[in-house]
Amino acid sequence: MKRTSINIRLLLAALFFACAIGIATAQAHSLDEGDNRVAQRAAIASADKGLNFSLLDGDGKPVTEKSWPGKYQLVFFGFTHCPDICPVTLDKLSVALGKLGADAEKVQTLFVTTDPERDTPDVVKTYVSNVNKSIVGLTGSEAQVKAAEDTFKVYAVKRTGADGEVTVDHSAFIYVVSPDGKLLDVIRGEATADDIVSKVKSYL
Numbered sequence: 001m002k003r004t005s006i007n008i009r010l011l012l013a014a015l016f017f018a019c020a021i022g023i024a025t026a027q028a029h030s031l032d033e034g035d036n037r038v039a040q041r042a043a044i045a046s047a048d049k050g051l052n053f054s055l056l057d058g059d060g061k062p063v064t065e066k067s068w069p070g071k072y073q074l075v076f077f078g079f080t081h082c083p084d085i086c087p088v089t090l091d092k093l094s095v096a097l098g099k100l101g102a103d104a105e106k107v108q109t110l111f112v113t114t115d116p117e118r119d120t121p122d123v124v125k126t127y128v129s130n131v132n133k134s135i136v137g138l139t140g141s142e143a144q145v146k147a148a149e150d151t152f153k154v155y156a157v158k159r160t161g162a163d164g165e166v167t168v169d170h171s172a173f174i175y176v177v178s179p180d181g182k183l184l185d186v187i188r189g190e191a192t193a194d195d196i197v198s199k200v201k202s203y204l
Helices: 002-028 033-045 085-106 121-129 142-152 193-201
Strands: 054-056 062-064 072-078 107-113 136-138 156-160 166-170 174-177 183-187
Touching: 054 142, 072 085, 072 142, 072 193, 085 107, 085 193, 107 121, 107 142, 121 136, 174 193, 183 193
Parallel strands: 072 107, 107 136
Antiparallel strands: 054 062, 072 174, 156 166, 174 183
16 A cells, blocks of 8 residues: 555656646747647637737837728737747748738738837838738837737747847737727637638638
């Protein structure tokens, strides 16, 4: 009986350690499936509240969720120093807009920085313009960006590596927002351009 009790305690300890490692890994990788599912459910739960934000566009002009009346919005959070997920996702969004054809006029794609300290208005404007000139880059004060992240239930944590390089771990969803500011859907970062097109067309 004593040995069985010890074995159970060891098993529980091993499971706890494994969960701790899993949580740490999820925080370090913005495309982790479990982390994404939790954030997705939280975002959908907030849909009825309306997705309000107050930020600055690439010209330093104040904008809100109402700045593109009558248009659906595709909202993606990232940062310009992002090495992989952000440029890949923006490229897929650009391809999707091209495949939407005339329907692309009904959609405004927004890139919201999670790194406002480095991503000033001119920086985000240049960054998104190099991908697709119809995409609007948004930034703001730390407080404004944090408020937008909270509204969309975005996971974003700035980290400094051993080499001094600053990065931001963040969730990688594309939020589909209705013209009246309500969340319609959340597209996972792993989605293809065709997946994005199919999802968007289902709401137009």
